[in-house]
Amino acid sequence: MGSTTRAVNFSNFPRSVLTLYHHLLVRLQQHSASPNRLKVSKCRDENCDDFLPWLEKKAGAQVSSVLSIGKSDYGRSLFACKTIQAGDCLLKVPFTAQISPDNVLPEIKPLLADAVGTVAKLAVVILVEQKKGQSSEWAPYISRLPRHGELHSTIFWCENELEMIRQSSLYQETINQEAKIRKDYLAIKPAFDHFSEVFKAVKFEDFKHAYALVASRAWESMQGQSLIPFADFSNHDGLSESVVLCDEKEQVSEVIADRDYVPGEEVLIRYGKFPNSMLLLHFGFTAPCNIYDQVCVHVDIPYNDNLREMKLDLLQKCCLPKVKDANISSSGGSFVIKEVRSSRGKGKGIPQSLRAFSRVLCCTSAQELTDLAVEAVQGDGRLARRPLVKRSLEIRAHEILLSLIDELIQKYNMSISALHVLESTNCRKFAIRRQMALDLLTGEVRVLRSASAWLKNYCESYPEQAKPL
Numbered sequence: 001m002g003s004t005t006r007a008v009n010f011s012n013f014p015r016s017v018l019t020l021y022h023h024l025l026v027r028l029q030q031h032s033a034s035p036n037r038l039k040v041s042k043c044r045d046e047n048c049d050d051f052l053p054w055l056e057k058k059a060g061a062q063v064s065s066v067l068s069i070g071k072s073d074y075g076r077s078l079f080a081c082k083t084i085q086a087g088d089c090l091l092k093v094p095f096t097a098q099i100s101p102d103n104v105l106p107e108i109k110p111l112l113a114d115a116v117g118t119v120a121k122l123a124v125v126i127l128v129e130q131k132k133g134q135s136s137e138w139a140p141y142i143s144r145l146p147r148h149g150e151l152h153s154t155i156f157w158c159e160n161e162l163e164m165i166r167q168s169s170l171y172q173e174t175i176n177q178e179a180k181i182r183k184d185y186l187a188i189k190p191a192f193d194h195f196s197e198v199f200k201a202v203k204f205e206d207f208k209h210a211y212a213l214v215a216s217r218a219w220e221s222m223q224g225q226s227l228i229p230f231a232d233f234s235n236h237d238g239l240s241e242s243v244v245l246c247d248e249k250e251q252v253s254e255v256i257a258d259r260d261y262v263p264g265e266e267v268l269i270r271y272g273k274f275p276n277s278m279l280l281l282h283f284g285f286t287a288p289c290n291i292y293d294q295v296c297v298h299v300d301i302p303y304n305d306n307l308r309e310m311k312l313d314l315l316q317k318c319c320l321p322k323v324k325d326a327n328i329s330s331s332g333g334s335f336v337i338k339e340v341r342s343s344r345g346k347g348k349g350i351p352q353s354l355r356a357f358s359r360v361l362c363c364t365s366a367q368e369l370t371d372l373a374v375e376a377v378q379g380d381g382r383l384a385r386r387p388l389v390k391r392s393l394e395i396r397a398h399e400i401l402l403s404l405i406d407e408l409i410q411k412y413n414m415s416i417s418a419l420h421v422l423e424s425t426n427c428r429k430f431a432i433r434r435q436m437a438l439d440l441l442t443g444e445v446r447v448l449r450s451a452s453a454w455l456k457n458y459c460e461s462y463p464e465q466a467k468p469l
């Protein structure tokens with residue numbers, strides 16, 4: 001999760017504006033939320049009554065005077081136990097009461113290869129503390145973490161479940177993530193074997209679970225990533241302006257309220273501006289109507305194109321340094337499309353690099369490609385950023401994109417229909433995952449439809465005589 005160094009000061013915001021803004025967003029969200037998403041909450045979890053006193057003792061400081069731990073349909077959650085106003089500090093956890101990669105046992109540290117990342121190191125800490133059981137100094141925290149079978153990240157989905165999201169790039173990302181975790185496990189295994197008395201039979205599945213716990217509840221910190229007890233009981237709302245802030249000077253992580261709360265209300269924060277694919281992979285949930293949804297599309301240059309090598313060569317040379325939202329490979333390019341808010345606007349959401357790619361793709365002669373290369377050199381070095389001089393070619397370039405996207409929409413629609421008719425079983429886990437797959441695919445197809453509408457409008461309304469640039 002992203003953590004921001006302290007920059008936002010909500011106490012400077014006029015409260016009425018923040019509150020009004022939030023109420024409007026909440027209304028919009030509630031309007032679009034399905035009835036089965038309505039929250040069932042219990043704002044005090046008796047099993048956690050000892051948690052905050054324990055943490056405050058460990059921290060040697062007050063962590064929160066306005067929040068309590070309770071249960072919502074998102075699992076454990078934080079609730080207002082007093083009236084809170086926008087700008088108030090919700091919680092403050094000193095770095096000393098957080099778990100960072102520095103907490104890896106000194107005898108294990110030298111055995112961890114340099115390539116082992118911070119998430120994997122934190123997973124090792126969790127495994128060690130779990131093995132210690134009640135004698136762990138972190139026992140009250142470790143014992144409250146979700147158990148095996150309670151996480152829904154797609155890395156835990158079986159083949160049949162993964163099949164539901166085959167249409168999305170998340171399918172491949174899940175396979176890649178699983179491979180990454182396995183690589184980390186193999187890199188750490190010598191340490192597990194060396195300390196076999198501590199890590200009695202840590203299997204890959206145990207490591208994967210610990211890894212997923214960290215991925216779903218660690219924030220970026222000075223030491224790479226840290227687990228922040230108590231703060232990590234807060235659930236996500238993509239529209240919230242409250243984020244975990246990192247105050248280096250005071251050596252604390254803190255969260256400031258972005259709006260007013262009455263006692264009993266669930267307090268939600270924003271983990272980041274994440275699309276459902278990322279929420280599902282790293283956190284194991286989806287947000288219906290997620291405004292950050294995006295789709296990764298891959299465009300190939302056909303093998304039977306005589307100019308294929310020249311086009312790829314040109315794209316690779318002129319797209320460097322790497323542009324955000326695009327990746328040119330030896331077979332074509334991958335691009336991230338976001339929702340295009342207006343079909344008549346500037347097309348924000350469709351990366352310029354994708355439009356440039358399709359302009360190169362539709363060139364029909366070596367001369368046209370050379371002209372584009374010369375234009376790039378004379379400009380800022382980037383290729384095909386301006387409309388092609390030949391109107392028919394410019395429209396063709398966008399029609400190619402339009403047909404690619406329309407084809408994708410059809411495939412998404414088929415996958416969504418298949419999900420709707422999937423036999424409902426009594427298995428709760430499967431029902432949850434099917435709903436997540438639906439949220440993912442419907443969000444991605446919404447993005448594609450918005451791009452399609454924009455491209456259609458662009459092609460239809462492209463002027464006969466393009467204005468000279």
Ligand SMILES: C[S@@+](CC[C@H](N)C(=O)[O-])C[C@H]1O[C@@H](n2cnc3c(N)ncnc32)[C@H](O)[C@@H]1O
Nearest residue numbers: 074075076216217232233234235236283284285
């Ligand atoms: C940082 S933890 C938050 C505390 C967590 N609910 C618990 O029981 O410990 C993140 C996890 O909470 C759940 N969660 C957070 N926000 C959610 C949301 N908006 N919808 C559904 N689940 C959510 C997911 O299981 C996620 O992996």
